[in-house]
Amino acid sequence: MTSTGDGKGPLRIVITGAAGQIAYSLLYQICSGDVFGQEQDLIVNLLDITPMLGVLQGVVMEIEDCSLPLVKGVFPTDSVEVAFKDIDVALFVGAMPRKEGMERKDLLSANVKIFKPQGQALEKFAKKTCKILVVGNPANTNCFILAQNAPSIPRENFTCLTRLDHNRAIGQIASRLKISPKSVKNVIIWGNHSSTQFPDARSATVNVNGKETPAYDALKDDNWLKNDFVSIVQKRGAAVIAARKLSSAMSAAKAICDHMRDWWFGTKDHEFTSMGLISDGSYGIEKGLVYSYPVQIKDGKISIVQDLKIDDWSRDLMDKTQKELIEEKNDALKATSTE
Known part of the structure; x- marks a missing residue:
């Protein structure tokens, strides 16, 4: 198997909604080399809203305590500029969940407020080769919003999770x-x-x-x-x-x-x-x-x-x-x- 990595230094990854339970289940698998290979060093940016920064500090402590040799840095942040700077892989796990009594159009409207600025941040700060996976629901349409706001990143680099x-x-x-x-x-x-x-x-x-x-x-x-x-x-x-x-x-x-x-x-x-x-x-x-x-x-x-x-x-x-x-x-x- 051949990797699509360039082999030039650590792979830079951002995970949004990083204080949530999906990210918590995800991080060990990524940081242990199970996804990008046992030879690929990693730098991981953890993005979440400001009130969750304390939780992210706990996640960082746990990653440190796992003593994973591939991890060259873990950076918790509430800043899209910091999170998306020069990244190779973007995993959009965070999204506004549907709440009881919420109409679909209200859910879409709430997610536009999240994915429009994140798409603009991708456009401004990420590598143009960045591979993008949208997980947060409604995943297909959130991916569409993201792509609309990051026009210079190739269309084939946008995917959502099915x-x-x-x-x-x-x-x-x-x-x-x-x-x-x-x-x-x-x-x-x-x-x-x-x-x-x-x-x-x-x-x-x-x-x-x-x-x-x-x-x-x-x-x-x-x-x-x-x-x-x-x-x-x-x-x-x-x-x-x-x-x-x-x-x-x-x-x-x-x-x-x-x-x-x-x-x-x-x-x-x-x-x-x-x-x-x-x-x-x-x-x-x-x-x-x-x-x-x-x-x-x-x-x-x-x-x-x-x-x-x-x-x-x-x-x-x-x-x-x-x-x-x-x-x-x-x-x-x-x-x-x-x-």
């Missing part, structure tokens, strides 16, 4: 067949990281007893694949919150690491994963919309997997999630114009 949904889909199929998740390949998450997303197993394969088989053939249950499977993956985040009374921080952190590791080192031959990208119009999706696609990655370059067969059932679900994303985008643009 790897958590992808991993959930793999987990459901593996559990159903009583096989290891590593035996399940090429599931797809289309569209929005929301309850309209389309988890698609039509291109998926499974390895059962050493034999590669289409998932549909192995499961022999089209009804489950078209109904319960889709619904479970769509609503999994809400189910975790209902059971745990907290969001899915551990699995989200793992998915962030999977997403960035694949971007850094590439996907395996004949395998693909799911990422939210700025659409180039592939599969009839509106150009410029941030939409989750099946992708392959080589030498740091993300390519949408082309020419997959789309039946009427799939097209309907792909269009439904696109419609929601267009509505979100329009609401976000309205909120941006009134800022």
Whole structure:
């Protein structure tokens, strides 16, 4: 595997919402070399709002106490200028969560106030080669806002997290067949990281007893694949919150690491994963919309997997999630114009 790092000194990473529980689950994995490799030194900037600086000091103490040899500096800050200066990787974990009784347009308006200035800070202070992953929800539309405000950074450098949904889909199929998740390949998450997303197993394969088989053939249950499977993956985040009374921080952190590791080192031959990208119009999706696609990655370059067969059932679900994303985008643009 070859890294896309330049090998010239430490990799500079910023994590926003760094005092939160996803960042807390994420930091050890990054700082231990699990994501960018065991030879890559790191400098990590931790950005959060001013009242959380005390918490960040505690996080810094813990990183120091882990005695991780790759970490060459950890800097807690409430300043976007400090946080985004010359960074190589930006992980936007922080966002305004939906509160009880909050309408979606109110949530979008609140997040515009966060992601518009952060996009402007990216534009002004970050390296133009910076790789960007938006995690905070609504992730697709927050990514769109960010990109709108950082026009000189290449469009292909903006991504949002649908790897958590992808991993959930793999987990459901593996559990159903009583096989290891590593035996399940090429599931797809289309569209929005929301309850309209389309988890698609039509291109998926499974390895059962050493034999590669289409998932549909192995499961022999089209009804489950078209109904319960889709619904479970769509609503999994809400189910975790209902059971745990907290969001899915551990699995989200793992998915962030999977997403960035694949971007850094590439996907395996004949395998693909799911990422939210700025659409180039592939599969009839509106150009410029941030939409989750099946992708392959080589030498740091993300390519949408082309020419997959789309039946009427799939097209309907792909269009439904696109419609929601267009509505979100329009609401976000309205909120941006009134800022």
